[in-house]
Amino acid sequence: MKYLSEFRDSALTKPLVAELQRFPARPIRIMEICGTHTMAIFHHGLRSILPEGLQLISGPGCPVCVTAAGHIDAFVDIAQQDKVRVAIFGDLMRVPGSNGSLSQAAAHGAQVEMVYSPMDALELAEKHPGELIVFLSVGFETTTPGVAATILEANRRETSNFAVYSTHKVIPPPLELLLADPDLELNGLLCPGHVSTIIGAQAYQTVADKYQLPCVVAGFEPADILRALIMLLRQIHEERYEVENGYNRAVTWQGNQRACALVDKVFIPEDSPWRGMGILPGSGLAIRETYSQFDASKRLDITMQDIAEPKGCLCGEILCGKFAPPDCPLFAKACTPANPIGPCMVSSEGTCAAYFRYGEK
Amino acid sequence: MSEQYILLDHGSGGLASQQLISELFLKYLTSPLLASLEDSAVFTVSGNCLAMSTDSYVVDPLFFPGGDIGMLAVHGTINDLAMRGARPLYLSLAFILEEGLAINDLERVLQSIAKCSNEAGVPIVTGDTKVVPRGKADKIFINTSGIGLVPDERSISVSQARKGDKILLSGSMGDHGITIMTRRAGLSLEGELRSDTMALHGLVDHLCTTFPGAIHTLRDPTRGGVASTLCEIAEQAKAAITLDEESLPISASVRAGCEILGLDPLYLANEGKMLVICSPNQANDIVNAMQHHPQGHEAAIIGEIIDGPAGRVTLHTGLGGERLVTPLHGQPLPRIC
Numbered sequence: 123m124k125y126l127s128e129f130r131d132s133a134l135t136k137p138l139v140a141e142l143q144r145f146p147a148r149p150i151r152i153m154e155i156c157g158t159h160t161m162a163i164f165h166h167g168l169r170s171i172l173p174e175g176l177q178l179i180s181g182p183g184c185p186v187c188v189t190a191a192g193h194i195d196a197f198v199d200i201a202q203q204d205k206v207r208v209a210i211f212g213d214l215m216r217v218p219g220s221n222g223s224l225s226q227a228a229a230h231g232a233q234v235e236m237v238y239s240p241m242d243a244l245e246l247a248e249k250h251p252g253e254l255i256v257f258l259s260v261g262f263e264t265t266t267p268g269v270a271a272t273i274l275e276a277n278r279r280e281t282s283n284f285a286v287y288s289t290h291k292v293i294p295p296p297l298e299l300l301l302a303d304p305d306l307e308l309n310g311l312l313c314p315g316h317v318s319t320i321i322g323a324q325a326y327q328t329v330a331d332k333y334q335l336p337c338v339v340a341g342f343e344p345a346d347i348l349r350a351l352i353m354l355l356r357q358i359h360e361e362r363y364e365v366e367n368g369y370n371r372a373v374t375w376q377g378n379q380r381a382c383a384l385v386d387k388v389f390i391p392e393d394s395p396w397r398g399m400g401i402l403p404g405s406g407l408a409i410r411e412t413y414s415q416f417d418a419s420k421r422l423d424i425t426m427q428d429i430a431e432p433k434g435c436l437c438g439e440i441l442c443g444k445f446a447p448p449d450c451p452l453f454a455k456a457c458t459p460a461n462p463i464g465p466c467m468v469s470s471e472g473t474c475a476a477y478f479r480y481g482e483k
Numbered sequence: 484m485s486e487q488y489i490l491l492d493h494g495s496g497g498l499a500s501q502q503l504i505s506e507l508f509l510k511y512l513t514s515p516l517l518a519s520l521e522d523s524a525v526f527t528v529s530g531n532c533l534a535m536s537t538d539s540y541v542v543d544p545l546f547f548p549g550g551d552i553g554m555l556a557v558h559g560t561i562n563d564l565a566m567r568g569a570r571p572l573y574l575s576l577a578f579i580l581e582e583g584l585a586i587n588d589l590e591r592v593l594q595s596i597a598k599c600s601n602e603a604g605v606p607i608v609t610g611d612t613k614v615v616p617r618g619k620a621d622k623i624f625i626n627t628s629g630i631g632l633v634p635d636e637r638s639i640s641v642s643q644a645r646k647g648d649k650i651l652l653s654g655s656m657g658d659h660g661i662t663i664m665t666r667r668a669g670l671s672l673e674g675e676l677r678s679d680t681m682a683l684h685g686l687v688d689h690l691c692t693t694f695p696g697a698i699h700t701l702r703d704p705t706r707g708g709v710a711s712t713l714c715e716i717a718e719q720a721k722a723a724i725t726l727d728e729e730s731l732p733i734s735a736s737v738r739a740g741c742e743i744l745g746l747d748p749l750y751l752a753n754e755g756k757m758l759v760i761c762s763p764n765q766a767n768d769i770v771n772a773m774q775h776h777p778q779g780h781e782a783a784i785i786g787e788i789i790d791g792p793a794g795r796v797t798l799h800t801g802l803g804g805e806r807l808v809t810p811l812h813g814q815p816l817p818r819i820c
């Protein structure tokens with residue numbers, strides 16, 4: 123882990139900041155797709171040192187935020203079932219659904235356990251043989267291989283009391299949808315580091331060509347982000363539009379084929395609902411028939427309802443880059459992290475949470 | 484209260500806990516001594532200035548690298564007293580035990596309590612034990628209360644913090660919080676993570692005697708971490724605080740653990756560290772004295788109280804940017820103390 127301090131070292135970042143600030147002022151709009159980037163950018167105070175005219179817009183890459191309201195309600199439904207214990211990543215705990223959050227369900231006796239990996243959920247199944255353990259699974263390309271591996275492991279162990287409720291999604295379909303919107307007027311894409319370790323930098327070639335858009339894959343340390351922004355600005359000023367990899371130490375052009383094969387073995391693409399974007403064809407991942415004994419949607423007979431988003435909440439629009447959190451009349455008034463109305467205020471990768479927490483009111 | 488039921492958030496030490504206290508507890512419990520919400524209450528009895536404090540401990544697991552629930556229970560209450568400049572005198576000790584608990588575990592905890600109380604020179608003078616049926620509590624819950632004597636002319640409280648004061652931290656941050664969290668996540672990290680649990684009354688007494696009048700405020704940043712504690716101080720001092728990211732003492736293994744679990748060390752609990760708010764002209768001497776004391780050898784000046792909106796805490800980041808630091812708002816945290 124020694125590399126952490128290396129990429130944060132101010133001796134390394136100061137020259138990059140200076141280089142970034144040397145670009146001539148002009149209006150430029152760059153979208154950071156990924157919620158982890160949004161948080162890192164705020165966390166390191168990067169927005170306060172950007173060159174004049176450069177605007178960073180947060181995109182749809184927060185898995186909890188894009189989870190449709192209907193899925194959140196389904197999570198709470200599952201948690202309230204008899205002899206069911208749900209396992210979740212901590213971020214989901216407080217996301218409000220139309221019948222409250224998992225945290226509120228837990229206060230009424232629902233068994234909700236926070237885990238750090240899907241394998242922990244499988245271990246819970248061993249620990250509680252009298253219950254069905256359901257892993258409420260949310261996430262993009264980065265998380266799916268681990269879930270696929272866990273399902274295969276459950277299959278190998280013949281664990282009968284373990285299931286996954288999959289709301290997994292893939293990142294290219296919403297990107298296509300967003301970029302097709304001429305109002306967004308983007309000049310460049312800061313592409314997610316983690317997701318790209320799986321799908322490879324090549325995944326952005328189509329959008330780079332089709333929308334003549336500079337794309338740079340970036341890591342999450344300050345030096346990584348600074349370097350990627352410099353690469354983007356160079357492309358923009360030189361009127362190039364290429365896919366460049368600014369995260370060579372983790373991301374390859376092709377991605378991780380083994381992980382992709384693992385996902386493909388367990389999951390099959392399906393149409394999936396996105397908050398603010400509707401149902402996007404082929405954007406979700408369902409568990410294949412072969413592994414249906416681990417598919418909670420089949421075992422528990424859960425039907426996803428089409429639930430309206432919380433009244434007044436602009437999460438959907440914010441995820442599409444159309445608004446920034448301060449444009450929402452509820453922001454920092456009725457909606458705060460202590461009393462969240464939409465998921466973007468709850469998730470540790472949510473744009474509203476970032477604005478609130480790091481002070482752009 | 485906007486919530487109808489108690490959620491785990493209410494115990495986080497962050498905004499939800501504050502809301503619960505101010506909107507419910509203080510509605511019915513109206514003593515001005517309580518209302519100041521200090522680490523302990525300070526009052527005068529027959530001409531003697533006394534401090535009194537209480538705290539409960541529910542940490543899971545009971546035993547962890549660097550300590551156990553018993554150590555926390557002794558150190559925590561001693562530190563709460565010390566944060567008002569008091570010399571701790573006596574502690575009480577109350578157990579709530581779950582049916583089926585191994586006597587062995589209880590004995591280990593007791594041995595540790597006895598050792599800590601001896602080392603600190605603060606005896607346990609009264610106690611209580613209750614047992615509840617299996618499942619109605621988790622193994623061992625402990626409450627300790629304590630009283631201490633505040634030496635004459637010592638007036639240490641949050642209300643003493645003023646603009647221009649320097650902010651010092653007595654050592655590296657986040658060690659306790661990350662040790663418990665990585666344990667619970669089943670992670671074993673290279674580079675020893677250990678809880679920092681430690682009694683601080685020796686260091687406090689040393690500083691208060693060596694620098695009379697220069698120490699204005701002391702706080703131990705337990706749940707909610709340095710960030711939440713400083714937000715509270717800024718709020719109560721009706722001033723702003725600025726911090727310098729590069730001067731924050733954080734060990735490499737805490738950083739690594741935080742990276743893996745996606746946590747910010749500013750929000751992690753500490754059990755053997757204190758924030759010292761002091762006169763600017765003596766700050767260098769004080770930090771020096773701390774560094775030469777066994778309980779403060781990694782002490783650092785991390786920021787200062789400045790003119791600005793009440794409660795506003797900002798951080799100057801390593802790359803020359805600036806951002807706001809806000810109190811912990813209800814991240815669902817495991818039981819850490």
Ligand code: SF4
Nearest residue numbers: 435436450457464474
């Ligand atoms: S501030 Fe709250 S209500 Fe407004 S968009 Fe964000 S999450 Fe939704």
